[in-house]
Amino acid sequence: MIALARCVLLIAVALPDVTWSLDRFVLRRKVGWPLCALLTWIGCFVIAWVAAFILEIGIESNMMSHDLDGDGSIAGSELTPNAEAAIERWSSDVGRNFGVFLAIPIFAIWTAVVYCALSAGTWVARSLRTQNGG
Numbered sequence: 001m002i003a004l005a006r007c008v009l010l011i012a013v014a015l016p017d018v019t020w021s022l023d024r025f026v027l028r029r030k031v032g033w034p035l036c037a038l039l040t041w042i043g044c045f046v047i048a049w050v051a052a053f054i055l056e057i058g059i060e061s062n063m064m065s066h067d068l069d070g071d072g073s074i075a076g077s078e079l080t081p082n083a084e085a086a087i088e089r090w091s092s093d094v095g096r097n098f099g100v101f102l103a104i105p106i107f108a109i110w111t112a113v114v115y116c117a118l119s120a121g122t123w124v125a126r127s128l129r130t131q132n133g134g
Contacts, residue, residue, distance in 0.1 A: 002058055015040055016040050017114055017118065022036075041108050045103050059089060059090050059093065063083075066078055
């Protein structure tokens, strides 16, 4: 499950490039960069929320795999060192709990950086093309 959550987050990292390219080359700037950036940022946030949810399911299922009698709790003879480590991971994973909230400013900054870099690259390419007479 952790690998799946990481793959989902990679989609969020690549999303600004994909949406900028779609708007620029496929839609021929019909959406416009402000709306496209806003939709990208919202999409990245939703993807980060889904990744956190997948991670939560994985950690909880790992913890509950140590519940041998199926009563929904780990106690008594079920409390092995592996079970204690799974419980500790489930109860103290601050990144999983706050990752969704941190995704808001992080993906806003990431979207802005990617859009600025791609726009600057396009501007430089256009400038070079006009200088060379093409």
